[in-house]
Amino acid sequence: MRALTERWCALSMKARFSLWLIFTFVLLSLIGIIRRDVPSFSSASPQIAERWRGLRQLQTQPAIPLVQTPVLAFTPLEYQFAGTQLVDWQPEGSGGEMVLDTHWQQIAEIFALLGTQNMSVRAFNLKPFAKALRLTLQLEHINDTR
Known part of the structure; x- marks a missing residue:
């Protein structure tokens, strides 16, 4: 690990800047490729959007009270x-x-x-x-x- 640090410090300012630029370009390219392959929520099918709306309505509806069955005395x-x-x-x-x-x-x-x-x-x-x-x-x- 120490050798890598010494090599990095031994590089000229232009070489370090070039390596940082290449690293940033590769990183941004990978992020772009990954984001392009993953479909966004806005382009989701209408069925999925309709189901989400139905789930949201269920969350906001008040709970239905349970009907208590009368308890009989044991004999x-x-x-x-x-x-x-x-x-x-x-x-x-x-x-x-x-x-x-x-x-x-x-x-x-x-x-x-x-x-x-x-x-x-x-x-x-x-x-x-x-x-x-x-x-x-x-x-x-x-x-x-x-």
Whole structure:
């Protein structure tokens, strides 16, 4: 590195000026080539411009308030409907363990009903039992702060 510095200082003023001029010309030429190959935003297709306008409108629109679904009070007795029977309920704290005999088709409905009652499933077990399925659920209230 020291040798390069010594050579640079050993050059005459005209040689240094010529090298700086060549370097600047090459640099500006490269910048011109790069900028010519990159399309500008003003020449972008009308579809892209229309999409950007749509996105800007979405940003300025006020947020739509979410509709709150009414929360039902939890009671294990509601889980006795067609094809489902409550076998056992062991309350503990803000939740408990619920055992149901059910069919495969009712399982999604059970979880949906738990969601409307602000109940969270910590764990569950599903086993075949007689001609149905035995579903064991460990439940807790979602808004519990303990």
